[in-house]
Amino acid sequence: MSSYDQALASLISQIAFSFDGAVLGVALAYAAVRTIFRFKCTSTALRKIGGAPSVRVADLRSLLEEERSNSTEEPIVVVRGAVEARPATDGLSWKGLKSNVLVSQESGDKAVIIQRSQTYIYHEWRGFLGWTSDLRSILGRSWTKKESSTMKTVPFILVEGGKWPQSDSVIVNMDGSRHPLPLTTVYHQLQPINASPYTLLQALFGHEYPVGLLNEEKILPLGKEITAVGICGFNNGVPELKSCKELPYFLSDKTKDQMLLDLAFKTKILLWSGVVFGSLSIGILGYAFVRNWKKWKEWRQRRAQQSIQAITDEATSEITVDEDAGDIPDGELCVVCLMRRRRSAFIPCGHLVCCQRCAISVEREVMPKCPVCRMSIRSSVRIYAS
Structure with missing residues (x-):
């Protein structure tokens, strides 16, 4: 590292x-x-x-009418059907003219959703000035992507697979939906980008530079069987399915x-x-x-x-030097330090055997005792000679 x-x-x-x-x-x-x-x-x-009830497209209308009579809230249903372009006329009559169907430029398939994306892949080294002797740091590379995508959609419906236009249908309302879509990749190509005269300098100084362009095209083709989960209601007498923000799925390949x-x-x-x-x-x-x-x-x-x-x-x-100046007789020396004059008497035993500094040190012990009689003491008092 x-x-x-x-x-x-x-x-x-x-x-x-x-x-x-x-x-x-x-x-x-x-x-x-x-x-x-x-x-x-x-x-x-x-x-x-x-x-949520899992119903066929043909049974959806009767279910909604029953739920409307029992409750005012629109129910959440699970419907599986095939994707078809929505007819332009009201009532979704199969005799009406269909709306414009999208055609994939790469595969020629008819679809209702086409998503094209271009992703520039950038390659970034640490740079000559940032290299270290660590092998992983030298060989480690970071790939960043900058993507630009476009999506085209046309109104579509779900129908019974293989029975359209004789079967019933449900409108799929995509407004406000941010759920992932069950798109099929029909084109995927990575094109390398030729190095420019400045690429070497960019690599030496650690600046990112493009190394490839990834072109992708994903579609939702006609006739694909998908599962729709959402809030279902009537729109001008026609069943309509909208996404629910509380659910992680809206349109999916899963059952x-x-x-x-x-x-x-x-x-x-x-x-x-x-x-x-x-x-x-x-x-x-x-x-x-x-x-x-x-x-x-x-x-x-x-x-x-x-x-x-x-x-x-x-x-x-407060103990002045003058008080302890000169020679101190052995009988008046502190029994603890043997350097200063006895100044403090212990209570309650009353022994005058320590200087004031040593008496205070003895008091600060966990279980203070007199150095002479070993009696427990409570405090000490200084004695002043008149």
Whole structure:
């Protein structure tokens, strides 16, 4: 790994494990909340699709009339049928003239949706000035894509496969739908782009440069069997199907059973992912809380000790040098330090055996005892000689 990657990884790890892992715990908690939210949406979609009736196009009108008499809300239904262009006349009579059908320029197939895209693929090296001795950094490449696409659509319907124009139909309303479409790729070609005189300079200095142009054409052909899931109602007496934002599917190649299996699998994955992320976040946040609580208590203890030490230093500073100047008889020396004169008497034993500084040090012990009689003491008092 290069020095830049090492520094970046070190920075990310320091941020993640700062405050004893609290940042990492918060990130995992956020991931857990997002996962649980997605699990709720997916389980709701699974319940709605599972409870939606799967009907044929011919039976859709009778179902809508029955639902209209029982409820005012438009039901969610699952319909499978073949794609056909919508006739231009009202009532969808097969005798009317059909609307313009799109024709693929590459394959010549008739379709109702044609999507053409051009993707420029750019190749980016680290550059001569950014190379390192690390082999993976030298050989590592990043590919970026810049895509421009156009889509043409015409109104279309779903009919009973093989029975049109004698069968009933349902209008597919694509307005406001952002769901993925079951398009078929009919053209896929990658054209290399010749290097220009500036390509070498761009590569040396790490600038991206195009290496290929990917042309694709995808269509929704006539006669393709697809499954539509959405809100169904009447539009001028004709059944119309609209997309539902709460559902992950609108038009799909999958059948209802395949959708249910896919959603059930995603629901289990999201559920266990949320449980794992939530458990890890709770454990890490709990550990970080305990650690920071202990650090805070230690900080308070240090502050208290510093305050006591400051009081001790202030008290001992009151002892002038003149009081202990000169020779001190052995019987008046402190029994602890054997350097200063005895100044403080312990309470309640009353022994005058320590200087003021050593007496305060003895008081600060966990279980303070007199150095002579070993009796537990409460405090000390300084004795002043008149």
